[in-house]
Amino acid sequence: xxxxxxxxxxxxxxxxxxxxxxxxxxxxxxxxxxxxxxxxxxxxxxxxxxxxxxxxxxxxxxxxxxxxxxxxxxxxxxxxxxxxxxxxxxxxxxxxxxxxxxxxxxxxxxxxxxxxxxxxxxxxxxxxxxxxxxxxxxxxxxxxxxxxxxxxx
Numbered sequence: 001x002x003x004x005x006x007x008x009x010x011x012x013x014x015x016x017x018x019x020x021x022x023x024x025x026x027x028x029x030x031x032x033x034x035x036x037x038x039x040x041x042x043x044x045x046x047x048x049x050x051x052x053x054x055x056x057x058x059x060x061x062x063x064x065x066x067x068x069x070x071x072x073x074x075x076x077x078x079x080x081x082x083x084x085x086x087x088x089x090x091x092x093x094x095x096x097x098x099x100x101x102x103x104x105x106x107x108x109x110x111x112x113x114x115x116x117x118x119x120x121x122x123x124x125x126x127x128x129x130x131x132x133x134x135x136x137x138x139x140x141x142x143x144x145x146x147x148x149x150x151x152x153x
Contacts, residue, residue, distance in 0.1 A: 046081020
């Protein structure tokens with residue numbers, strides 16, 4: 001885990017609506033890739049923390065009270081560290097296949113925001129950031145990689 005002397009860390013949440021149950025043949029490749037991809041994230045430069053339950057991932061953590069939504073949440077040193085992880089290696093391969101496993105939704109499913117270093121965001125906090133982004137578009141409170149904001153204070 002990367003230790004940082006920065007005052008802020010970048011929190012990210014992304015949620016996805018499953019096309020089939022996690023234990024279905026349709027999602028087999030996705031489920032089998034979870035542990036390896038999470039291990040790469042855990043070792044990535046700039047990675048700080050990720051949400052996980054007893055399962056070692058967060059696929060069983062409820063979000064928005066919807067059993068068909070899964071959540072991924074983590075904190076990173078900065079947007080560059082997150083971007084470097086997202087678009088390389090096995091994670092990039094999974095991104096390319098996401099339409100096989102997840103519904104395409106028009107509303108924002110990913111949000112970023114700055115947190116004080118060491119803060120571990122909750123799912124409730126992440127839900128609020130997503131709702132804010134959906135209602136107001138990118139702001140310093142909740143933004144996207146395409147329209148990001150610097151840490152405040």
